[in-house]
Amino acid sequence: MSVVALINKLEATQILSKDEFIYIIDNYTDEDLTYLQEKAVVVRKWYYDNHIYIRGLIEFTNYCVNDCYYCGIRRSNTNASRYRLTKDEILECSDIGYELGFRTYVLQGGEDPYYTDDLLEDIVKSVKEAHPDCAITLSIGERSFESYKRLFDAGADRYLLRHETANDAHYRKLHPDSMSLTNRKQCLQNLKDIGYQVGSGFMVGSPYQTSADLAEDLIYLKSLQPDMVGIGPFISHADTPYKDEVSGMMNLTLLMIGLLRLMLRTALLPSTTALGTIDPQGREQGILSGANVVMPNLSPQGVRDKYLLYDNKICTGDEAAECRFCMQGRMESIGYQIVETRGDAISTIESA
Numbered sequence: 507m508s509v510v511a512l513i514n515k516l517e518a519t520q521i522l523s524k525d526e527f528i529y530i531i532d533n534y535t536d537e538d539l540t541y542l543q544e545k546a547v548v549v550r551k552w553y554y555d556n557h558i559y560i561r562g563l564i565e566f567t568n569y570c571v572n573d574c575y576y577c578g579i580r581r582s583n584t585n586a587s588r589y590r591l592t593k594d595e596i597l598e599c600s601d602i603g604y605e606l607g608f609r610t611y612v613l614q615g616g617e618d619p620y621y622t623d624d625l626l627e628d629i630v631k632s633v634k635e636a637h638p639d640c641a642i643t644l645s646i647g648e649r650s651f652e653s654y655k656r657l658f659d660a661g662a663d664r665y666l667l668r669h670e671t672a673n674d675a676h677y678r679k680l681h682p683d684s685m686s687l688t689n690r691k692q693c694l695q696n697l698k699d700i701g702y703q704v705g706s707g708f709m710v711g712s713p714y715q716t717s718a719d720l721a722e723d724l725i726y727l728k729s730l731q732p733d734m735v736g737i738g739p740f741i742s743h744a745d746t747p748y749k750d751e752v753s754g755m756m757n758l759t760l761l762m763i764g765l766l767r768l769m770l771r772t773a774l775l776p777s778t779t780a781l782g783t784i785d786p787q788g789r790e791q792g793i794l795s796g797a798n799v800v801m802p803n804l805s806p807q808g809v810r811d812k813y814l815l816y817d818n819k820i821c822t823g824d825e826a827a828e829c830r831f832c833m834q835g836r837m838e839s840i841g842y843q844i845v846e847t848r849g850d851a852i853s854t855i856e857s858a
């Protein structure tokens with residue numbers, strides 16, 4: 507079968523076998539990618555028109571107990587200058603974001619035990635009280651079922667936890683022994699069971715990743731049926747064990763976004779900052795491959811250049827308003843329109 511035939515099959519059946527995904531990944535040409543992008547845009551427009559959802563990203567701590575080999579805020583990176591935002595600082599970010607039209611806040615951070623369940627509960631409740639019409643997304647790693655439940659009951663709506671890689675041997679190459687794929691998948695299941703809108707995802711081009719690993723990522727996501735999938739290229743960070751590894755490729759990332767759009771149809775797919783970091787037109791290209799979400803940075807200017815998961819991260823010198831309106835210009839330049847709503851997934855709205 508040709509790549510085009512397999513893309514058509516994916517569009518019709520919304521799943522392929524592992525070997526079929528591998529065949530696409532190993533053999534696609536520029537023309538095949540263009541063909542996929544056109545199909546993916548048709549599907550995304552069917553459900554979401556030309557609308558782009560925005561999320562205000564508040565990176566509230568870069569302390570982390572984990573030591574992931576690829577990540578710039580890993581515990582062992584003694585060169586990282588660490589910071590934490592107070593509840594009041596987070597609230598201030600949310601107020602600024604509200605004025606700028608954000609109706610979703612993503613609170614992201616390293617795994618930082620300083621933020622106990624009590625403290626996070628208070629933060630979530632306070633943001634929700636200040637902005638009851640907004641959704642709160644948490645992205646703070648692996649926690650217990652009870653912790654996830656308490657934060658959900660406090661008002662958190664969504665949770666982002668990338669599985670990072672669905673292949674156990676590959677997972678072992680990216681993480682120390684203290685972490686496990688089994689636990690990460692269990693966390694994702696717990697989050698779903700509790701009732702969160704769940705996002706997962708993976709890096710494209712992470713060290714030692716094979717086409718078979720990527721195929722497994724797609725098949726795992728099909729079985730998980732998440733509301734959101736965040737993917738972006740791996741980018742090396744100079745203070746990590748993987749500092750000399752080659753960064754992920756733009757075209758392969760776009761291919762993955764397109765395949766995800768055909769496979770999961772209504773999913774919320776962000777065009778990520780990492781994509782914008784490896785190519786000046788990366789985020790626009792992500793949208794033109796089927797993505798429908800962007801996440802401008804709302805973190806206070808004083809800490810932006812400290813939340814560095816990878817090198818050369820863009821927008822670290824900008825103010826929240828600059829990022830918001832820069833993004834609007836970028837989206838309009840390719841015929842898309844930012845909408846100032848919560849931006850829930852279609853499947854979630856239908857089942858609500």
Ligand code: SAH
Pocket residue numbers: 576577578614615616617645646647648666667668670708709738739740741742743780815816
């Ligand atoms: N501590 C949270 C948030 C992690 S940061 C958690 O465990 O979920 C968000 C994402 O950034 C990670 O899931 C990872 O996929 C990505 N990331 C980390 N280091 C990266 C790198 N060097 N290049 C590209 N993406 C990276």
